[in-house]
Amino acid sequence: MSKNWYPVISQEECTECGSCVEKCSHGVYEVGVKKPIIVNPDECVDGCRGCQNICPSGAISYFGDTGQEVSACGCCSCS
Ligand code: SF4
Numbered sequence: 001m002s003k004n005w006y007p008v009i010s011q012e013e014c015t016e017c018g019s020c021v022e023k024c025s026h027g028v029y030e031v032g033v034k035k036p037i038i039v040n041p042d043e044c045v046d047g048c049r050g051c052q053n054i055c056p057s058g059a060i061s062y063f064g065d066t067g068q069e070v071s072a073c074g075c076c077s078c079s
């Protein structure tokens with residue numbers, strides 16, 4: 001678990017579909033009034049891109065993402 005890697009949601013691109021909240025099994029997200037809220041960034045797993053991979057609007061990026069290859073975390077939300 002890390003404070004060096006967690007999702008950031010583009011408020012402009014998010015269409016409020018809720019898929020990221022359903023996908024993450026680590027309790028990082030909470031359903032907000034409209035957009036999901038990142039309530040537990042510390043629980044996000046280094047290198048996981050599970051929510052980014054299923055976001056239909058490309059609204060999710062990661063704090064700590066340098067664009068370099070990150071080894072797959074293998075967590076249950078990853079695939
Ligand atoms: S699905 Fe993976 S990348 Fe997305 S918030 Fe959960 S642990 Fe982090």
Ligand code: SF4
Pocket residue numbers: 009013014015016017018019020021036054055056057058059060
């Ligand atoms: S999956 Fe993407 S579009 Fe859907 S709520 Fe999450 S950030 Fe928004």
